[in-house]
Amino acid sequence: MADYKPNEMMTIAAARALRNNDVCFVGIGMPSAASNLARLTHAPDITLIYESGTIATKPDVLPLSIGDGELCETALTTTTVVEMFRYWLQGGRMTVGFLGGAQIDRFANLNTTVVGDYDKPKVRLPGGGGAPEIASACGEIFIIMSQSPRAFANKLDFVTSMGHGEGGDHRARLGLKTKGPTKLITDLCVFEPDPVSKEMTVSSIHPGVMEEEIKAQTGWPVRFAATLTETPKPTADELTVLRDLHARTARAHGTA
Amino acid sequence: MPRFLSLAEAVEDCVRDGDTVAMEGFTHLIPYAAGHEVIRQQRRRLTLIKMTPDLLYDQLIGMGCAEKLVFSWGGNPGVGSLHRLRDAVENGWPHPLAIEEHSHAAMANAYEAGAAGLPCAIFRGYLGVDLPKVNPRIKHITCPFTGERLAAVPAHRPDVAIVHALKADRAGNVLLEGIVGVQKEVVLASKRSIVTVEEIVDEFGPRSFNAVILPAWTVGAIVKVPGGAYPSYAQGYYKRDNAFYISWDKIARERETFLAWMKANVLEQGPDVFARHVRRARAA
Numbered sequence: 001m002a003d004y005k006p007n008e009m010m011t012i013a014a015a016r017a018l019r020n021n022d023v024c025f026v027g028i029g030m031p032s033a034a035s036n037l038a039r040l041t042h043a044p045d046i047t048l049i050y051e052s053g054t055i056a057t058k059p060d061v062l063p064l065s066i067g068d069g070e071l072c073e074t075a076l077t078t079t080t081v082v083e084m085f086r087y088w089l090q091g092g093r094m095t096v097g098f099l100g101g102a103q104i105d106r107f108a109n110l111n112t113t114v115v116g117d118y119d120k121p122k123v124r125l126p127g128g129g130g131a132p133e134i135a136s137a138c139g140e141i142f143i144i145m146s147q148s149p150r151a152f153a154n155k156l157d158f159v160t161s162m163g164h165g166e167g168g169d170h171r172a173r174l175g176l177k178t179k180g181p182t183k184l185i186t187d188l189c190v191f192e193p194d195p196v197s198k199e200m201t202v203s204s205i206h207p208g209v210m211e212e213e214i215k216a217q218t219g220w221p222v223r224f225a226a227t228l229t230e231t232p233k234p235t236a237d238e239l240t241v242l243r244d245l246h247a248r249t250a251r252a253h254g255t256a
Numbered sequence: 257m258p259r260f261l262s263l264a265e266a267v268e269d270c271v272r273d274g275d276t277v278a279m280e281g282f283t284h285l286i287p288y289a290a291g292h293e294v295i296r297q298q299r300r301r302l303t304l305i306k307m308t309p310d311l312l313y314d315q316l317i318g319m320g321c322a323e324k325l326v327f328s329w330g331g332n333p334g335v336g337s338l339h340r341l342r343d344a345v346e347n348g349w350p351h352p353l354a355i356e357e358h359s360h361a362a363m364a365n366a367y368e369a370g371a372a373g374l375p376c377a378i379f380r381g382y383l384g385v386d387l388p389k390v391n392p393r394i395k396h397i398t399c400p401f402t403g404e405r406l407a408a409v410p411a412h413r414p415d416v417a418i419v420h421a422l423k424a425d426r427a428g429n430v431l432l433e434g435i436v437g438v439q440k441e442v443v444l445a446s447k448r449s450i451v452t453v454e455e456i457v458d459e460f461g462p463r464s465f466n467a468v469i470l471p472a473w474t475v476g477a478i479v480k481v482p483g484g485a486y487p488s489y490a491q492g493y494y495k496r497d498n499a500f501y502i503s504w505d506k507i508a509r510e511r512e513t514f515l516a517w518m519k520a521n522v523l524e525q526g527p528d529v530f531a532r533h534v535r536r537a538r539a540a
Contacts, residue, residue: 028334051360052282052435064498065333067283067435069491080468081282081307081437082368085361090380109384113357118390124345126331126338128387129308133361136383162384174383175404254499254540 004234006187007146008242009206011037012234014098014144014185022095023047025134028066030144031098033245034185036062040241049088051130053079061252062245070252085130089137097138099131099161100145103153106199106220107170108143108163108181108191110135111156118158128160135161140179147186147217154219164198188214190231199223206231258428258451258475263527266450266477267293271302275415278305278446279312280367281488282437283333283496287420288312289484289530290452292522294418295319305414307363307438311487311504314338315522317353318514324354326412328363335501339508349511357391362409367438369411370445381407417446420485421470422492423460424453428472431460434491436468449476452484454493483530486537494534 014034018024020043026035028050036059039046047056052067056076063071072078079088088094101110102125112131116122135141141163145151163181164170171180184191184200188209191200202214202224215222234242261269271277271294279287291312294302303324304313311332316322318340330341344353358366365377378397388394388407395408419439423431430451432439443449451470456478460467484490487497507517521529 052284052437054435064335064501065283065496067333067437068496068498069284069434069489072284072434072491078435080440081360082364082441085364086368086379090361113386118386121346124330124337124342127327127329127357128359128385129329130360132359132383132385132387133379133381137380159384159386165384170384176383252498253502255502 004239006206008239009231009234010144010146010185010187011242012238013190013206013231014142015041015238017142017183017185018043018046018096020045023049023093025049025051025089025094025097025138027099027131027134028063030100032062034144035098036245037238037242040245041238049094051081051084053081053084055079055088060248062249064253085133089133092137094138095140097134097141099134099141099143101143101160103151103156104143104145104184105153105156107165107167108184108193108200109156109159109165110143110161110163111158113158113160115157131161135163135180136176136178138178141181143181143184145184145186147188147214149217149219152218152220164193167198168196188217192225194223201225202228204229204231207233257472258478260428261477261479263289263293263452263479263481266290266479267297270416270448270450270477271297271299273299274301276303276305277416277418278412278414278442279418280306280438280442281420281485282307282435284435284437284489284491285420285432285439285485286310286312286488287418287452287484288486288488289481289527290418290420290450290479291316293527295321295518295522305412307360308333309338309341311338311501314340314508315518317341317344318350318508319518320350322353324356326356326358328358328360332501332504335505339505340514343511356393357387358394358409359387362394362407364438366409366412367441367445370413371441374411376408376410378406378408412442412445414442414446415448417442417449419443419449420452420490422454422490424451424456424478425460426456426458428475428478429460430470430475430478431463432468432470440468440470443470444474450479451475451477452479452481454482454484454490456480481527481530483534484527486530486533494537497537
């Protein structure tokens, strides 16, 4: 299967990170596509949870919003939003949280709040939503984002949700027992944190991508792991399931 | 016992200039019809609270109803920015908008604390992030039993809650199903409330023993507005009009197209337009 787009490689690589026994708190957009692809391929028993309160939801099409009726209709049960954040997220029931973001730094801190000064922003972004507590309460965090020098920033204007903070043992110093970001999946490669410094380090490169390209699309001097692997190409099955999912979704949202 | 009113009467009676108003609905059951009536009655200097401001608050802000927004995620879900919110924050149009920004966890906890009659909400949150640096209402307390440092935010105690629900019965009890969000909490936390409903029935009929019910004596005013949550949705009645949410991006991007849309679709319309929206969306 030779013909696929970088975005498809990214979503498929992200889906592969999820396991069949995960309980996953799903962000909207690309995390939702990856999580449902996992459910429709190698992880049929995965529990997907959206912050609108829907537990073990199995949507046939990707929701446009975090609270589309499709999520509720296909869920095992739907809780109040208060209960979702208090019992299920804060209570430590999620093995993994899947996030996206507008900007990320080398320690996988995310900014979805402002570009520029908070009080006089150049660009006012939507804000954190559930992300600040998802990032701290889930067992580990996967992040999916397309690379560009602006999105992969040397310094964030605002830390909306904490990754590894200033690096090293910063999370532990704040009393956090969760792992934080363990995988960052992009359209070019996969990053994992260095075991000691916690700096996000390229561990796997997607087929056909050059190291120079990754350097050019990263706003900090990017590090590569000593032993680099090549991300396995998308299989025919992964591509078919993903494309069918997107086609059903476009028809359902009137954008086909 | 709530009063059964027309939408114009309910807003006239319950919403005053300068009030703190929470029109809740977590994607589902957003009270568009009631929000549009607030715009038509030209309420001013409102403090608007909502976890996800959505298109409705974009409209209220762009029409100059708000002086402050308390929120946790201000976007058009799955589409992009709320352009009127951005214009107010970035450029002060139509006038400057103060913001008090939280996380979803903080907002949900603050509603629950309001419903519980507590002064503040306590939770494990805001660890290692910048919001506490820019929002002085985010504070911390130490657990007297374990010594753990926990986040605290003030309870939400709005002057008015406005929500949309599925049904009311003739006694004024209100039924909610599906994604129920923070609807119960916001009504219980508020001094006054307006609940718009899809229909008013003699009896609710068979339902789960654990259905979300607001007893009549907790509700201020009830208004029947079929389709009143459109382009949001009412579970079992009509779906979210995702195509409209996508098209809003273009409408709201420029001030002129926004104002023209509001004039034609809100200022020159009444609550009856919502039933027509739903019929049209069903036929499409």
